[in-house]
Amino acid sequence: MKKLIVFAVAICFSTVMSAQKIVIKGSDTVLPLSQKEAETYMKKNAGKSVTVVGGGSGVGISALLDNSTDIAMSSRKIKMDERMKLQDAGRAFKEVIIANDALSVIVNPTNKVGKLTREQLEGIFTGKIKNWKEVGGDDMQIIVYSRETSSGTYEFFKEHVMNRKNYASSVLNMPATGAIIQSVSQTKGAIGYVGLAYMNKEVKDIAVSYDKGKTYVNASVEAARNKTYPIVRPLYYYYPTSKEASVKTFIDYVLSPEGQEIVNKVGYISLK
Amino acid sequence: MKRKFKQFTEKLIEGLLLISGSLTSITVLLIVIFLFKEGLGLFTTSPMENKNVIVVNKLNPVEHLTAGQIKKIFDQEITNWKDLGGKNDTILLFTINDLSNYFSEEEIGENFEYLPEKLNSIVDSIPNLLAVYTDKYLVKELKGKIVKVDKNNIPDFILGREWFPTAEPAVQLGVLPLILGTLLVSIFAILFALPIGIATSIYMAEVANERVRKILKPIIELLAGIPSVVYGFFGLIVIVPLIHDTFNLPVGETALAGSIVLAIMALPTIITVSEDAIRNTPRSMKEASLALGANRWQTIHRVVLPYSMSGITAAAILGIGRAIGETMAVLMVTGNAAVMPHSLLQPVRTIPATIAAELGEAPQGGVHYQALFALGCILFILTLLINIWVEYVSSKQKFKK
Numbered sequence: 021m022k023k024l025i026v027f028a029v030a031i032c033f034s035t036v037m038s039a040q041k042i043v044i045k046g047s048d049t050v051l052p053l054s055q056k057e058a059e060t061y062m063k064k065n066a067g068k069s070v071t072v073v074g075g076g077s078g079v080g081i082s083a084l085l086d087n088s089t090d091i092a093m094s095s096r097k098i099k100m101d102e103r104m105k106l107q108d109a110g111r112a113f114k115e116v117i118i119a120n121d122a123l124s125v126i127v128n129p130t131n132k133v134g135k136l137t138r139e140q141l142e143g144i145f146t147g148k149i150k151n152w153k154e155v156g157g158d159d160m161q162i163i164v165y166s167r168e169t170s171s172g173t174y175e176f177f178k179e180h181v182m183n184r185k186n187y188a189s190s191v192l193n194m195p196a197t198g199a200i201i202q203s204v205s206q207t208k209g210a211i212g213y214v215g216l217a218y219m220n221k222e223v224k225d226i227a228v229s230y231d232k233g234k235t236y237v238n239a240s241v242e243a244a245r246n247k248t249y250p251i252v253r254p255l256y257y258y259y260p261t262s263k264e265a266s267v268k269t270f271i272d273y274v275l276s277p278e279g280q281e282i283v284n285k286v287g288y289i290s291l292k
Numbered sequence: 293m294k295r296k297f298k299q300f301t302e303k304l305i306e307g308l309l310l311i312s313g314s315l316t317s318i319t320v321l322l323i324v325i326f327l328f329k330e331g332l333g334l335f336t337t338s339p340m341e342n343k344n345v346i347v348v349n350k351l352n353p354v355e356h357l358t359a360g361q362i363k364k365i366f367d368q369e370i371t372n373w374k375d376l377g378g379k380n381d382t383i384l385l386f387t388i389n390d391l392s393n394y395f396s397e398e399e400i401g402e403n404f405e406y407l408p409e410k411l412n413s414i415v416d417s418i419p420n421l422l423a424v425y426t427d428k429y430l431v432k433e434l435k436g437k438i439v440k441v442d443k444n445n446i447p448d449f450i451l452g453r454e455w456f457p458t459a460e461p462a463v464q465l466g467v468l469p470l471i472l473g474t475l476l477v478s479i480f481a482i483l484f485a486l487p488i489g490i491a492t493s494i495y496m497a498e499v500a501n502e503r504v505r506k507i508l509k510p511i512i513e514l515l516a517g518i519p520s521v522v523y524g525f526f527g528l529i530v531i532v533p534l535i536h537d538t539f540n541l542p543v544g545e546t547a548l549a550g551s552i553v554l555a556i557m558a559l560p561t562i563i564t565v566s567e568d569a570i571r572n573t574p575r576s577m578k579e580a581s582l583a584l585g586a587n588r589w590q591t592i593h594r595v596v597l598p599y600s601m602s603g604i605t606a607a608a609i610l611g612i613g614r615a616i617g618e619t620m621a622v623l624m625v626t627g628n629a630a631v632m633p634h635s636l637l638q639p640v641r642t643i644p645a646t647i648a649a650e651l652g653e654a655p656q657g658g659v660h661y662q663a664l665f666a667l668g669c670i671l672f673i674l675t676l677l678i679n680i681w682v683e684y685v686s687s688k689q690k691f692k693k
Contacts, residue, residue, distance in 0.1 A: 078654075100388045101426065107403065146367070161542040168628075168649040169458045185367045186459050189469075192545055192627040192639050195649055199528065199624065206533050209542050 042270055045073045046080020046093035047172050049215065050255050053119060053286045054093055057274050060282060070270060077172040078102075084258055085109055090267050092258040095121070095172035096179075112261040117254040118274050120289040122216040122244035123177060125251070126201070126223040128208050133157040135227040135236040138250070141181050144211060147188025152209060164191045165200045165212035173197075176253050177213055213251075216244065217287025244289045255288065327672060330665035337659055338443050339462045345430065346439040346461075347415050347423045354378045356440045360454070362462035365422065373420065386414065386423040387461065404429075412436070424461040444659070449666065455630035455641070457650060457660040465663045469632045471670065473640035476633050477547050477622060478615035481554035486608055488555075489562030493604075496563070497570040498592055516560035524624030527553040532625055541637055545627030548636040553621045558611035565610055569603020570596055605685045613678045617671065619644035643671050 044054050051074040058070035073089075080092035081102050098115065106113055125141065127133065133156055136144075143149035144162055152160045166187055167174045178184060194200045197214050204210040205222035216239050219225060227236035230250040243249035257274075259267050273279050280290040339359040340346070346362070348354060354376050357365075364370040365383060374380045391400065391407075394414060400407050408429045415423055415436030423436070430438075442448075444465060452466020492512070496505055528545075531552050536544030573596045581591040597604075627639030628649065647664050654660040 100391070104404070104426070163543045175458075184460075186363065186456055189454060189456070190629050190631050190639075192543070192629050193641070193649065194628070195623050202528060203532075203545060206536065207543055 040068045042070045042090045042267055043073065044070065044091040044093055045075060045083045045089035047077040047095040048074045049095040049121065049172055050093035053283060053288060056282050056286050057279055061270055061273050081258065084113065084260065085111070090259060090263050094256045094258060095253065096175055097256065098258060113258050114261055116257045116271055117291065118257050119255045119283040119291065120244060120252050121255055122239050122249055122289060123173065123213050123251045124216050124219050124239040125211065125213050125226040125228060126204050127211050127226055128204055129224045130208055131157060131224065135229065137229045137233045138181060142183055142185065145182050145187055145191065146185050147190060160209045163207055163210045164188065165203055165210055166191045166193055168193050168195055180251060241289055327665060327668050330662055331669040334444050334659065334662035334666045335446060336443065337662065338441050339465065339659060340441055341461055341463060341659055343427050344424050344461050345427045346441065347436040348439055349415060349419045349421060350435060350437050351419060352378055352437065354439060358442055359462040359464055363456060363459050363464055366460065381420040384418060384421050386421055388425050453632055457663055463659050467667060467670065469630050470641055470643050470646055470667065473633050474616055474642040476640060477550040477554060477626065477642055478612050480551035480636060481558055481615045482608055482612050484551060484555035485558045485562055485611055489559050490566055490604060493563045493567035493570055494592060497567045498596065512560050512563050520557065520618060520620045523553050523557055524621035527621060527625035539637055543627065543639060545625055545639050546637050547626060547633060547640045550622045550626040551636065553625055554615040554618055557618060557621060558614050561614050562607045562611045565607035566604040569600035569607065572603065573599045602685050602688050606682050609678055609682045609685065613675055616674055617644055619648045623648055643667050
């Protein structure tokens with residue numbers, strides 16, 4: 021009899037647990053933010069469990085497709101063909117912007133060049149501009165560092181800065197943001213891009229102009245929030261409409277003032 | 293009773309051993325089959341991602357495009373139809389992402405039900421259009437014309453020089469720079485590691501006294517136990533700046549950095565295998581040499597080394613095998629630019645690094661995914677050849693005995 025009661029309790033308990041378990045999968049850029057949000061959320065709501073898994077924006081969205089995640093995090097907007105695949109599978113989904121992220125363009129601190137236009141950046145990353153003297157610097161070869169093709173940052177930069185043109189094949193692909201900073205700080209002619217949160221004193225950031233050189237803006241949290249800095253991207257959560265009930269409380273928490281405070285702490289830009 | 297039980301356990305253990313042996317072989321075989329099935333699938337697909345097709349106006353004379361031309365069009369290097377054998381008119385690109393510039397959401401319909409018709413009309417009405425969309429949205433009475441694109445084929449794959457696996461809408465899959473990069477880094481790693489490795493193994497087997505050997509041996513074995521990420525990090529922080537400053541290069545992430553890191557990583561293999569080979573020299577041969585009046589160095593040079601030569605060769609080849617397959621450390625220090633390698637002092641991209649860096653985001657079953665598996669096949673064939681070579685060299689050694 022006693023055993024039976026324990027068994028019944030165990031079953032009840034496990035069903036309750038599974039009902040309140042949320043899995044979040046996707047972008048490595050959003051990963052640290054989701055992790056921090058999940059930690060504080062679980063501390064405040066005992067018994068609820070949020071599991072955060074990385075892998076990349078595309079991984080998260082395809083997990084949405086095969087139903088292996090409750091929320092997909094993404095550092096880019098869902099692509100048209102991904103939307104169509106979800107459509108075909110009969111999965112309605114919703115999109116929430118949870119924070120913004122700015123990309124800084126960085127160079128070695130010894131570099132004289134302090135500002136570039138979007139067109140110049142496009143030229144540099146597509147390989148048309150090869151020497152710093154072409155953009156007002158010293159006679160020195162430009163060494164371009166980029167993230168791996170798998171990164172959402174890579175796609176975002178291609179879309180927003182390079183006008184969807186392909187990177188030059190001579191671009192050096194680094195496996196992580198930390199590696200880009202390390203390499204740019206020790207290579208004189210280097211240029212690269214990193215999330216604003218990763219900026220440090222070992223590299224210099226470049227003021228960017230999107231109006232052909234009339235105004236140049238340096239990346240900063242304020243400039244990104246009031247939209248004067250152009251290279252800003254939203255960070256997204258995607259979730260199936262069918263699971264709205266179970267994920268709603270967590271997403272509401274992320275969007276609450278307290279959750280947005282965490283956004284700023286992690287180094288991204290809160291929505292308000 | 294007891295005897296029967298003993299017999300039974302013996303049979304049981306025998307059975308278990310058989311099962312685990314056959315399971316291992318089957319697993320290995322299945323992995324190889326899986327690898328080649330996924331990899332060879334590449335050559336039956338078109339370089340267009342997601343079953344996309346290129347549709348142009350019916351009056352457009354262009355019938356046929358290559359993947360290279362498509363990339364140039366989308367990079368806006370080719371902007372006029374006359375460069376492709378068409379009329380003198382600018383190319384107007386249209387992808388599904390431009391849809392909102394032409395139609396409102398209502399016109400397309402909530403579930404895209406009117407989309408095929410809309411796409412058909414746009415192709416019909418704009419003469420200089422080049423539209424790319426999924427074949428699912430083709431209608432039966434197509435008013436435009438589908439432009440043919442060559443399928444991926446083995447010669448283009450192996451000899452192609454451009455690696456743009458995520459280029460849209462047509463990917464560029466040329467792996468020659470990756471193959472050459474892998475071989476360059478690995479071969480130079482062995483050239484660096486071999487002299488040091490052989491010297492160390494001779495020292496340990498013939499010269500060092502027992503006490504020194506007892507200290508050295510575990511240290512070298514420890515070298516094999518360090519995770520490769522740690523080697524990579526060490527390479528990025530120490531070796532890359534060192535190369536950058538020494539050769540006064542614009543960039544320190546080079547094939548040379550990869551070779552040096554791999555040389556350090558291959559050392560334990562080379563030292564252990566060649567030390568064993570040297571130790572296998574029969575005592576009688578060495579003593580005969582010494583008895584004839586040869587000193588220690590003459591004995592090492594004339595008797596021990598020739599005797600263990602095939603063992604040392606096997607060590608070198610195993611070292612190359614280790615170097616070719618190494619992923620993480622190389623990914624971190626070689627810069628990963630997919631360009632044809634011309635010298636050691638230049639960034640290169642290797643096959644394992646490419647697979648590791650890109651597989652995470654490649655959509656399952658897509659062209660990029662299959663291309664990475666095809667790269668895996670090439671790597672497998674390379675290491676298989678190396679293993680066969682080792683077998684051949686080692687068998688020669690046995691014959692000599």
